[in-house]
Structure formats: C-alpha cells, structure tokens
Amino acid sequence: MTEMMRAIVIDAPGGPDVLTMRNVPVPSPRAGDVLIRVKAFGLNRSELHFRRGVASFGSFPRIPGIEATGVVAADPGGEFEVGQQVMTMMGGMGRTIDGGYAEYVSVPADQVFPFASDLPWDQLGGVPEMLQTADGSLRIGLEATAGQSLLIRGGTSSIGLALAVLAKRRGMRVFSTTRRAEAFDALRSVGVDHPLLDDGDVATQIRKVIPGGVDGAVELVGTNIMKDTLRSVRTGGVVCFTGMLSDEWTIPDFYPMDWIPNGVRLTSYSGGAADLSPAALQDYLDAVAAGEAIIPIGKVYAFDEVAQAHADMEAGSVGGKAVVVVE
Structure with missing residues (x-):
C-alpha cells in the first residue's frame, strides 16, 4: 500500500488560493537522494514569483518550496543516519522537482546539510535559504571584511535582518534602510548601527555620516532604487545586487556610465546550496544557541x-522570515 502524505500543490499560476493541500504519495528516494521528514520550512519571495507564474523556470503542477528543515527518513546511499537533523535548499526544489511544502521531500544528497541543535523547529525552519543568501552576499558578492561599513537596502526583509546579524559578527559598521520609522527598533535589535528612513536619497544620508561613502552595499529592493544605492558607495567599493522586493528586475535603456559612479563595482549574488558550508551553518546555530546571534523570524x-502566509508575504506584513511548522 502506497504511503501518503500531506502536501501543498499548485496546479496553475494564480493568487494565494492556488496553494491547495491534498494527499499525495510519499516520494521514493533513489540512489543518491535523501528522503527528509519535513518539520518546518521558510517562505521566500521566489516562491511567490513561481506561484504567480513569473519565475524564470519551473513547471506545474508542482509542490513548491525551495527549502526545508527536518530529519532524515531514508537514505539509500547511506551518507546520513535516519533521524539526523538536516536542512536542504535550492537545486531545483519547488521548480523542477517537488519542494519543501510537504511532510516529506526527496532531494539530492549533495544539497543536504547535517546539523545538531536543540533550537525549536519554528526557529530552525527559517535558517537555510536566509543564511545561504546573506552569507553568500557578504562573502562572495562583497568579499566583506572586518571593520568595513555596509549599507543594507531593504533592511527589514528577512535577508536584510540576517545580513545585519552576520555583518555585526564580522565586526562591520552597519547602515540599514526601512520605509517606516517605527521599524528602527527592529533594525537596532539585530545590531544595526545606523537605521535610515528610505526617502529615495539614501546616498545623501550616508555621506553625512561617511563623506566618502560606505565600503559596500547589498541591494535587496530592486533596480528602481539601485542608482541611489550605487551613489552611496565609495570609489573602489562594491554594490551586490541580491534581491528584488519591489519586483523591479530590469533596467530599461541601461547606460552604465550614467548608472555606475567612477570606480564603484557592481556585482550580484544568486548562488546555491554549494555556497554554504556545513561548518558555517553549525557555527551560526551555535551562536544563536549561545545568545550571540538571532534568527530574525517574523x-x-x-x-x-x-x-495566508503567502498573502501576508505579498502584503509585506511579516516583518522578518515567515516560517511554516509542519508538525
């Protein structure tokens, strides 16, 4: 008799109502795959794009979800013990293979990260994609180092909050933007040194504090405000384009000499699971357990x-990482 599980399935693009729960067969892991019993999963804007039908790839019907946290249920290859705590992310999850919005998910073993933690699942579920993106933006996109100054554009997003946590652990001076002055306390709570009200001219605010501009910036809002972000950075500094909270993805009639100030570097980060090491994951979880870092759950x-979670994410009302607890 086929074992069944609950899963969220999207048959065709649409609003939050296309996310329907139904009973489907539990995946059968092949050699090289690991079956994970999902305890919790985080929500991501890329899943919102996929649900709307504007993602760059993927097919329907599909169980969405680009990440999951849980325990190993089966591993034909014998790399992991049954019951081992694990996280997984990316690798086509929720797009070309069924993803984490389910009681079980089967994924390639090379995108499974073991860890050990007594933190609750509703905290652990928010970590995988958030940590990978924030860590990759700092380490690969900016090559950030201790003592540098950093601007986070879109600071109250889950990635923005995680960036602040990681940057402060690196000993960086952090500026972070929000469109709501009442969010300043939330920014300060994750270590932000200089909360900034985003009035469209952040560069002027930055240069009142650091006349030459910050060493680096991570753009999470989109191309609609990126010109101002580029003008916030010093000559020789770097802007890393990571996110598109505004859903503004492209620049019509892009003229580099108008957009990019002299000597400022523009990079991007959209990496995958291979960019995050198990050691970095464990270090972060240990720091949270020790009270030295936080997981910015909204x-x-x-x-x-x-x-409802998708509707709240679409409305921008979560205020951090949205997490769904399966059990």
Whole structure:
C-alpha cells in the first residue's frame, strides 16, 4: 500500500488560493537522494514569483518550496543516519522537482546539510535559504571584511535582518534602510548601527555620516532604487545586487556610465546550496544557541495556513522570515 502524505500543490499560476493541500504519495528516494521528514520550512519571495507564474523556470503542477528543515527518513546511499537533523535548499526544489511544502521531500544528497541543535523547529525552519543568501552576499558578492561599513537596502526583509546579524559578527559598521520609522527598533535589535528612513536619497544620508561613502552595499529592493544605492558607495567599493522586493528586475535603456559612479563595482549574488558550508551553518546555530546571534523570524504559521502566509508575504506584513511548522 502506497504511503501518503500531506502536501501543498499548485496546479496553475494564480493568487494565494492556488496553494491547495491534498494527499499525495510519499516520494521514493533513489540512489543518491535523501528522503527528509519535513518539520518546518521558510517562505521566500521566489516562491511567490513561481506561484504567480513569473519565475524564470519551473513547471506545474508542482509542490513548491525551495527549502526545508527536518530529519532524515531514508537514505539509500547511506551518507546520513535516519533521524539526523538536516536542512536542504535550492537545486531545483519547488521548480523542477517537488519542494519543501510537504511532510516529506526527496532531494539530492549533495544539497543536504547535517546539523545538531536543540533550537525549536519554528526557529530552525527559517535558517537555510536566509543564511545561504546573506552569507553568500557578504562573502562572495562583497568579499566583506572586518571593520568595513555596509549599507543594507531593504533592511527589514528577512535577508536584510540576517545580513545585519552576520555583518555585526564580522565586526562591520552597519547602515540599514526601512520605509517606516517605527521599524528602527527592529533594525537596532539585530545590531544595526545606523537605521535610515528610505526617502529615495539614501546616498545623501550616508555621506553625512561617511563623506566618502560606505565600503559596500547589498541591494535587496530592486533596480528602481539601485542608482541611489550605487551613489552611496565609495570609489573602489562594491554594490551586490541580491534581491528584488519591489519586483523591479530590469533596467530599461541601461547606460552604465550614467548608472555606475567612477570606480564603484557592481556585482550580484544568486548562488546555491554549494555556497554554504556545513561548518558555517553549525557555527551560526551555535551562536544563536549561545545568545550571540538571532534568527530574525517574523511570524510562524501552521501547515494549513500557507495561503495566508503567502498573502501576508505579498502584503509585506511579516516583518522578518515567515516560517511554516509542519508538525
């Protein structure tokens, strides 16, 4: 008899109502794959894009979700012990293979990260993609070093909050933007030194504090404000384009000499699971357990509240990472 599980399935693009829960067969892991019993998963804007039908790739019907956290249920290759705590992310999850919005997910072993932690699942579920993106933006996109100054554009997003946490652990001076002055306390709570109200001219605010500009910036809002972000950075500094909270992805009639100030470097980060090491993951979880870092969770949802979670994410009302607890 086929074992069944609950999963969220999208048959065709649309609003949050297309996220329907149904009973489907538990995946059968092949050699080289690991079956994970999902305890919790985080929500990501790329899943919102996929649900709307504007993602760059993927097919329907599909169980969405580019990340999951749980325990090993089966491993035909014998790389992991049953019951081992693990996280997984990316690698086509929720696009070309079924993803984490389910009680079980089967993924390639090379995108499975073991860890050991007593933190609750509603915290652990928010870590994989958030940590990988924030860590990769700093380490690969900016090549950030201790003592540098950093501007985070879109600071109250889950990635923005995680960036602040990681940057402060690197000993960086952090500027971070928000469109709401009432969010300043939330920014300060993750270590931000200089909360900034985003009035469209952040460069002027930055240069009142650091006349030459910051060493680096991570753009999370989109191309609609990136010109101002580029003008916030010193000559020889770097802007890393990581996110598109505004859903502004492209620049019409892009003229580099108008957009990019002299000597400022523009990079991007959109890496995958291979960019995050198990050691970096464990170090972060240990730091959280020791009270030296936090996981910026905005709101936790039950499994049958996924559609509401998507609606809240779309409305920008979560205020951090949205996490769904499966059990």
